[in-house]
Amino acid sequence: MATLSDHPVTTDDLMPLALTSYGHFTSMRVDEEGRIRGLSLHLERLNRDSREVFGTAVDPDRVRAQVAAALTDRTGRCIVRITHYDPAVNLGRPADATKPELLVTVRPAGQLPPPPLTAMTVPYERDLPQVKHCGLFGLLHARRTAQLAGFDDALFTGRDGLISEGGTWNIGFIDTDGTVVWPQAPVLPGVTMALLQEQHADWKTAPVTVEQAKGMAAAFATNTSIGVRALSAIDDQPMPADHPLLAELRDAYLAVPGEEL
Structure with missing residues (x-):
C-alpha cells in the first residue's frame, strides 16, 4: 500500500505527480532485519534535493516514521521509495509548489548480486x-x-564524449593496474x-x-537495489x-552495517 503523509494515497493525490513529474525521490534497500545501509545518506539526499527543488527542508524524523509505518507487518528484503512532491503543483505555477509531502511505496527486493549487465553507450545528459x-x-x-x-541498459555519454553514469546507476571501472576509477562527469552522487x-x-x-x-x-554498476553489479559488455566490447576485485567490492558493500530506522 502506498501512503502520502500517513494516509492511503488516492488517485487525486497522484494526478499532479503523474501530469508534471515535478518532484524528487530516493530508494532504499531494507534488509531482513529491517536495517538500511546508508540511511543517513538517503536522508541527507532528500533534504539536499528538497532545498533545490522546493526551497524547503525535509524532517528526517518524519521520514523515519513514515517508512517504519509502511514496513509494519512486512517481512523479508524490500525496496522503499520515498517520493517528495507537492500534490498542489500545476504546470502553470510550479513556483507555488512549496508544501511537498512524502509518498512512500514498497516493493520486493531481488537477490544480490544480480546477473551481469550489458550496456550500450547512448548520448544523454540528465x-x-x-538531483x-x-x-x-x-x-x-x-x-x-x-x-x-539487444542490451540491458544504457550507459550515458556527454556532449564531450565522456562516460557519465547509467540509466539508474553509477558506473565504476577497474583499471588494468587494479585501481578503481569513477568517471569525472556530472552524475548523481549515488x-x-x-x-x-x-x-x-x-x-x-x-x-x-x-x-x-x-x-x-x-566495469561495474552500483545502486541501492543492485549493490555491485558486473558489466559483461559495453557496446560490442565484452567485459x-x-x-x-568485483567480488571484493560486493563483499565490501555487504559488510557495511545497516542503520536502524
Whole structure:
C-alpha cells in the first residue's frame, strides 16, 4: 500500500505527480532485519534535493516514521521509495509548489548480486544530474533504445564524449593496474557509490572516454537495489564479469552495517 503523509494515497493525490513529474525521490534497500545501509545518506539526499527543488527542508524524523509505518507487518528484503512532491503543483505555477509531502511505496527486493549487465553507450545528459528527480523520460527513452538494440541498459555519454553514469546507476571501472576509477562527469552522487568510496581513499575519479572504458579490466554498476553489479559488455566490447576485485567490492558493500530506522 502506498501512503502520502500517513494516509492511503488516492488517485487525486497522484494526478499532479503523474501530469508534471515535478518532484524528487530516493530508494532504499531494507534488509531482513529491517536495517538500511546508508540511511543517513538517503536522508541527507532528500533534504539536499528538497532545498533545490522546493526551497524547503525535509524532517528526517518524519521520514523515519513514515517508512517504519509502511514496513509494519512486512517481512523479508524490500525496496522503499520515498517520493517528495507537492500534490498542489500545476504546470502553470510550479513556483507555488512549496508544501511537498512524502509518498512512500514498497516493493520486493531481488537477490544480490544480480546477473551481469550489458550496456550500450547512448548520448544523454540528465537535467540537474545532482538531483534524483522524477523527470525520468529521457533516461527511460535511452534505456528503451538500448534494450531494442539487444542490451540491458544504457550507459550515458556527454556532449564531450565522456562516460557519465547509467540509466539508474553509477558506473565504476577497474583499471588494468587494479585501481578503481569513477568517471569525472556530472552524475548523481549515488549512496552505494558513496558507501564504497568511504572505504578507499586510494580510488580515483578521472575523465573516462568510451574507448578507455572498453579497455578497462572490468566495469561495474552500483545502486541501492543492485549493490555491485558486473558489466559483461559495453557496446560490442565484452567485459570480464569474474574479475576478483568485483567480488571484493560486493563483499565490501555487504559488510557495511545497516542503520536502524
